Amino acid sequence: MKLLTTIVYFGLLLTTNLMAQGGPPPPANPLQPPVDPIGNVSSFDKIMLGKALYWDEQLSSTKTVACASCHIMSNGGTDPRANATNPSAINPGFDKLFLTNDDIVGSPGVVDSCKNGEYRFNQIYGYNQQVTGRKAPSVINAGYASNLFWDGRALEQLIDPISNEIILTSGAALESQILGPPTSSIEMAHTGRSWKDVIRSVEAASPLALSSDSSIEMQGWIGTQNYFQLFQLVFGESAITASKIAMAIACYERSLFSNQSPFDANLQGDPGAMSNQQRRGLGVFRREMCGGCHTGALLSDNNFHNIGVTPNAEDEGRFAVTGVNADRGRYKTPPLRNLANRGSFMHNGAFTTIEEVVDFYDRGGDFNNPNLDPRMVPLNLNQNDKSDLVVFLRDALTDTRVTNETGPFASPLLFSESNRVPVINGSGIAGTDEKEPKIIAIEPPLLGNSSFTIAIENAKANSESFLVVNTQDPGLEGLPNEEESVYFLSKPLLDEHASVSVSLPNQDKHIGTSLFARWYIEDSQAENGYAVSPLLEFTLFKPSYGSTGQLFNADFEERTSHCE
Secondary structure (H helix, E strand, O other): OOOOOEEEOOOOOOEEEHHHHOOOOOOOOOOOOOOOOOOOOOOHHHHHHHHHHHOOHHHOOOOOOOHHHHOEHHHOOEOOOOOOOOHHHEEOOOOOOOOOOOOEEOOEOOOOEOOOOOEOOEOOOEOOOOEOOOOOOOOOOHHHOOOEOOOOOEOOOEEOOOOOOEEEOOOOHHHHHHOOHHHOOOOOOOOOOOHHHHHHHHHHOOOOOOOOOOOHHHHHHHOOOOHHHHHHHHHOOOOOOHHHHHHHHHHHHHOOOOOOOHHHHHHOOOOOOOOHHHHHHHHHHHHOOHHHOOOOOOOOOOOEEOOOOOOHHHOOEOHHHHOOHHHEOEEEOOOOOOHHHOOOEOOOOOEOOHHHHHHHHHOOOOOOOOOOOOOOOOOOOOHHHHHHHHHHHHHHOOOHHHHHOOHHHOOOOOHHHOOOOOEEEOOOEOOHHHOOOEEEOOOOOEOOOOOEEEEEEOOOOOEEEEEEEEOOOOOOOOOOOHHHOOEEEEEEEOOOOEEEEEEOOOOHHHOOOEEEEEEEEEOOOOHHHEEEOOEEEEEOEOOOOOOOOOOOOOOOEEOOOOOO
16 A cells, blocks of 8 residues: 655645655745635724724623633733633533543633622532633634634624624634623623623723723724724724624734744745754654644644544534534644643643643543544654654744734733732631631722622521621621621521622722722621621722713612522
8 A cells, every 4th residue: 555644844834745746845825814704804993993892801791701811812822821720720521520530721701690790609610710611722823714613613604693694604703703702601691691781781881991001002092982982983883783893803813813933934935943953843743744733834724633632422522513423522623833822732721731742642642532533643752852843832833922912912901910800818707617708709890880799608508697898997896887888788698608799889089999898797606796708808990091881870789680
């Protein structure tokens, strides 16, 4: 039988059959900008609107998660939180048990909540943020794919989720993908959230209100405009729709193409752009047929393969989309650019270093699934081969603009990265069974926030609880006086947990006001008759630019509706 060998020409990574062609392949074309779909042509203003929306945590129900939360540029377009050492990024996997072999390193999303903002106590995560069942792939260079997500379920048509009208007929995988997370009750949404709810959130928001640090260019572009005015500027009409949100964000994401690495300079004819060790690593990459899947200048065939990362039973992969049995456990080939910036790898975040990834391929994968890609066989690399391959993958494919967040990768500061996040300090007073109540608050104390949630866990069940907010520490000396408190709420506890969603004031006189809160739980076994939570501190703020589309007439009061 004629031996077929998949090779990648020096520095070009084109999959071809050298023996069949009888010579080296023609030079690969350097990576060009992604092509806009017909009907959604990019422009400066549309990219800027998409960037504002992409980085705006107000698109989520809790105002704590943006598209960018899981796709940070300096982390190679992936989630820096998604690391096996971060307990907040662990999904218990197929068996629903933590600290077992099938745990997944994913992205923290939203706390399980209902429409009015109150939290639901989740049997897996409690009042902590839920975690996605797969690692977030890179947004960088995602504009070249004809389908997206690890299983490829985001297809080329943009179908408006409200009208069901086909808005874009082809080339719109990015637009299609963007419609998913804002209504996912794990990633960005309260239970039952619709795109009508998402639109209302955008209509009420001041653009990038939660960011304390964005570029002068972005601040100047937004100015004093609200989202209605920005949509008018970009689309010629002020109506905000799901499709327009998706099209704007997609245009921004298409601008995030990375093509200025040493590998790219080599593609463009600079033989000195790559070091000798990087070239040796490329030789290993070529020899071991890595380019069979990570092919072309993009370093991905945009196809699906089972490489034995997990048993098929743990995650159906592509099968969930196609129903084809051969697609069980197959996942989309990710491009390899900017690997050095990432903190975890594979669809389940199983590996934390490039060295671990190389070792995985060297041993031919970890699970001999029935449909394992036939190229997944032990490679028997020596240590020099491994070291050279790691250097190629780590250094030759890194675009310093991504690392330094410059050029198109320049990034605003998320609320979750800022000093505006509520802070919990010190300790409280334990009660029965030595339980100290745990206070929880992660949402932005933005003036006019109509749903600022403060929760309590680890409290004594069947007792009366009191949430007290004041301009100074309410203290540990028993229950404070209601008349002297800014906010005082009595709430019976049927279980060991509860949450309260309150509206924050929107008057400018409250800007910069620092508030302090504690929960007090009636408990005869506690000092002074009350178990007390640690201290919560937060400072009210308003955006420094932009304006709201629809102001809430909020005051510091409890929401009247409750979770059903």
